[in-house]
Amino acid sequence: MKTSLVAATALVAALSSVALADATPPAPPATAVYKLDISISGLDADPKAAPATYSLAVEEGNTGTLETGANIAVGGASSQMRMNVGLKLGMHARMHGSTLVIAGDVEMSTVDSSAPAQSNIHRIRAEGATAAALDKSAQLASVYDPQSKRRYDITVTAHRVL
Secondary structure, rough: OHHHHHHHHHHHHEEEEEEHHHHHOOOOOOOOOEEEEEEEOOOOOOOOOEEEEEEEEEEOOOEEEEEEEEEEOOOOOOOOOEEEEEEEEEEEEEEEEEEEEEEEEEEEEEOOOOOOOOOOEEEEEEEEEEOOOOEEEEEEEEEOOOOOEEEEEEEEEEOOOO
């Protein structure tokens, strides 16, 4: 009887350790980090000028932002209102199967210098997504601005860094 009790206790202990091992949650998958190289052509008046380039590191599933420009008074010298003008980029990267999907929001704004007494803001915005192969350029947007008569091409190249 003692032998069967010892054997039963050993069996229960072995099954308990297997059940506990199965109940341990798996480690979360490693998150990838991508360096996104963004290129915007058409910002310079010279059509032969090199495109402006920006880089942004983004963790997969998260959004990264980059802003450059000035904070200006809007509505005249006595106004307390202010506004940011310049370039604003927001990029989000996620894997869909074996393809990297990059969603982006690009906004460019300038003060209209043709009406110095007023604070006219000229704004161009593009929001979209593209499927990108790593280390290859993919077009996010192409925007024609009828006011400046320029075309802006926005491309993204993704490089996995982690």
